[in-house]
Every structure is written in structure tokens, then in C-alpha cells.
Amino acid sequence: MKLAEIAQKLGCRLEGPPEIDIRGVAGIEHAEAGQITFLANRRYFPLLKTTRASAILIEEGIALDREASMPALAALRSSNPYLAFAHALELFYQQPRYAPGIHPTAIIAKSAKIGEGAHVGPYCYIDEDVEIGRNATLHSFVTIYRGAKIGDNFFAHAHAVVREFCRIGNRVILQNGVVIGGDGLGFAKQKDGTWYKMTQSGPAVLEDDVEVQANACVDRATVGETRIGRGTKLDDLVLIGHASQVGANTMLCGQVGLAGSTKVGSNCILAGQVGTAGHLTVGDGAVITAQSGVPNDVPPRSLYSGYPAVENREWLKTMAALNRLPELQKRVRELESQLDLLKPR
Numbered sequence: 239m240k241l242a243e244i245a246q247k248l249g250c251r252l253e254g255p256p257e258i259d260i261r262g263v264a265g266i267e268h269a270e271a272g273q274i275t276f277l278a279n280r281r282y283f284p285l286l287k288t289t290r291a292s293a294i295l296i297e298e299g300i301a302l303d304r305e306a307s308m309p310a311l312a313a314l315r316s317s318n319p320y321l322a323f324a325h326a327l328e329l330f331y332q333q334p335r336y337a338p339g340i341h342p343t344a345i346i347a348k349s350a351k352i353g354e355g356a357h358v359g360p361y362c363y364i365d366e367d368v369e370i371g372r373n374a375t376l377h378s379f380v381t382i383y384r385g386a387k388i389g390d391n392f393f394a395h396a397h398a399v400v401r402e403f404c405r406i407g408n409r410v411i412l413q414n415g416v417v418i419g420g421d422g423l424g425f426a427k428q429k430d431g432t433w434y435k436m437t438q439s440g441p442a443v444l445e446d447d448v449e450v451q452a453n454a455c456v457d458r459a460t461v462g463e464t465r466i467g468r469g470t471k472l473d474d475l476v477l478i479g480h481a482s483q484v485g486a487n488t489m490l491c492g493q494v495g496l497a498g499s500t501k502v503g504s505n506c507i508l509a510g511q512v513g514t515a516g517h518l519t520v521g522d523g524a525v526i527t528a529q530s531g532v533p534n535d536v537p538p539r540s541l542y543s544g545y546p547a548v549e550n551r552e553w554l555k556t557m558a559a560l561n562r563l564p565e566l567q568k569r570v571r572e573l574e575s576q577l578d579l580l581k582p583r
Contacts, residue, residue, distance in 0.1 A: 248322045254312025276323035295319040336375050407446035415453040422457035422480020
């Protein structure tokens with residue numbers, strides 16, 4: 239594909255020869271001649287000098303500083319190079335499409351309703367009173383429990399599970415091994431010290447355009463519901479505890495864990511391995527950095543870090559002081575020695 243055509247399709251301003259042939263896309267470190275790459279993180283600025291890509295998606299105003307021995311690098315200027323790169327990927331990689339039809343090994347209850355255009359793959363199981371909208375794809379070994387309601391353009395990869403009476407909106411994607419609506423951790427202590435299992439009666443609800451990535455779990459509620467807001471993305475191995483609520487367009491990165499009845503607002507980012515205590519609120523637009531532990535409410539539009547999580551600037555000051563502890567300890571010992579010399583004998 240000619241570079242000029244790519245620029246037109248991506249809505250970018252082209253700097254460089256329009257007739258360059260582009261055969262694919264790659265990251266800036268691994269790109270070769272005939273490929274297009276992108277730069278969206280200042281950490282990778284030094285690689286501008288050495289990348290072998292033929293073209294790069296880059297913001298306005300950033301100079302293409304090249305080593306003299308490297309070939310010229312064409313630029314496609316964009317206000318959002320990473321988003322433009324996402325669209326460029328679609329120009330060169332077509333995901334597999336699955337023809338409508340039901341595999342002979344699939345088991346579908348007579349009362350189940352499946353919209354037109356559905357692909358139901360090998361060894362899938364769809365229980366009684368399930369409703370699935372149009373153009374669904376159930377890859378293989380997908381299980382939909384009784385009474386689940388699912389919207390249009392649903393895609394479930396192999397071994398995904400949707401439990402009883404859960405509700406899923408349109409254009410939802412479940413990656414491999416996802417469990418929606420598994421029992422929450424609901425147990426009552428008995429006099430003899432054993433745990434009594436509480437019925438988990440409340441469904442998990444996923445609104446439109448949610449994606450849940452591999453081996454993540456959204457637990458059902460003891461009462462009420464667990465809800466994931468429109469457009470929210472859950473990364474691999476994320477756990478949403480029972481009766482938690484997550485707002486719209488929030489991103490929960492790998493191994494985030496929300497204890498039961500946590501409320502996370504809209505447009506939040508919880509980085510990898512963030513854990514929250516239950517019954518707390520994270521306000522809209524908050525960002526919590528990786529491996530933070532959250533025991534209390536987090537204000538809207540704040541940046542929190544550490545354990546226990548505090549405002550990021552406070553955490554940075556604490557870490558700076560912690561790094562000086564050996565020096566401070568040495569100084570204290572010196573002062574103690576000087577005081578000992580001043581004591582009367």
C-alpha cells in the first residue's frame with residue numbers, strides 16, 4: 239500500500255515521498271524497511287535516530303533527528319499517533335471471520351433464543367432460556383448458563399463462561415477463560431467456626447462495549463448486582479469482587495483486584511496489581527499507580543500511589559526520605575557518639 243493512501247485513510251499529514259510502498263506495521267525497535275511504526279512515548283525518542291522503518295506516525299512539532307548513516311524517514315503527522323497506529327494495524331491485519339452456523343457438537347437448549355448470523359463453535363453449551371442477539375460468535379467450549387441475556391455482536395473466545403441470569407450488552411468481547419457471574423466470596427461464620435455459604439443471587443451486568451481479557455473474573459453479588467460500565471476494559475487476571483460497581487470507560491490493568499462492594503468511577507485507570515479494600519469509592523477520573531494498596535476512598539481526578547495509597551506527591555516525598563534512611567541512620571549514630579563524649583564522667 240502506498241504511503242499516500244495510508245496517510246489519507248488515517249487522516250494524517252504526510253511529510254515524505256508519497257509513493258513509498260508499505261507492507262506492514264511494527265514497533266519502533268523492530269521495524270524494518272517497508273514498515274510503518276509510531277512514536278507516542280518520549281522514552282523512545284532516541285530510537286528516532288536508528289529505527290529502520292520507512293515511515294513513522296508522530297505528533298506535530300517533533301523533529302526527525304536521524305543519524306547520517308540511516309535512510310530517510312517519512313512522517314505521518316497526527317494529534318494522536320497511538321490511535322492512528324491502532325487504525326494502521328487494521329489496514330494490514332484482518333482478524334479471522336467466522337461463518338454463521340452451529341457446529342454439530344454444540345448443545346443448545348430448545349428454549350434458547352439466538353439471533354441471526356450467529357456462529358456457535360465446537361462443544362459450546364447454551365442453557366435454557368438464554369437470549370443472544372444478532373451476529374454472536376462463540377468460538378469453542380463456551381458455556382452460557384440458564385437465563386443469561388446477551389446483546390448483539392457478542393464475541394466469546396474459547397472457554398469463556400457466562401453464568402446464570404447475567405446480563406451482557408452489545409459488542410462485548412470475552413477473551414479466553416473469562417468467567418462472568420461466578421459466585422462471590424460470600425460466607426457467614428457459624429458457631430462451630432465453619433463457614434456457611436451464602437446464596438449469590440445477584441447477577442453480573444456488563445454494559446455495551448466492555449472487553450474482559452483472559453482469565454479475568456467478574457463475580458456475581460450476594461444481593462443486588464455487580465456492574466461494569468459502558469466501554470470499560472478489564473485486563474488479564476483482573477478480579478471484580480461481588481456487588482462492585484465500575485463506571486464507564488475505566489481501565490483496570492493486569493491483576494487488579496477489587497474487594498466486594500467497591501465503587502470505581504468513570505474514566506479511571508488502576509494500573510497493574512492495584513488492590514482495594516471493600517466498601518470504598520474511587521472517584522471519577524482518578525489514576526492509581528501500579529502495586530498500590532487502597533484502604534480508603536480516593537478523590538475524583540486524583541493521582542494516588544503506594545501502600546497505603548496516598549496522594550502521589552506525598553508518596554514521592556516519602557520514597558525520597560526512605561532512600562535517605564541509611565544516611566540518616568549513620569548521622570544519628572554520629573550524633574549519639576558525640577553526646578556520649580559530652581556526658582560527665
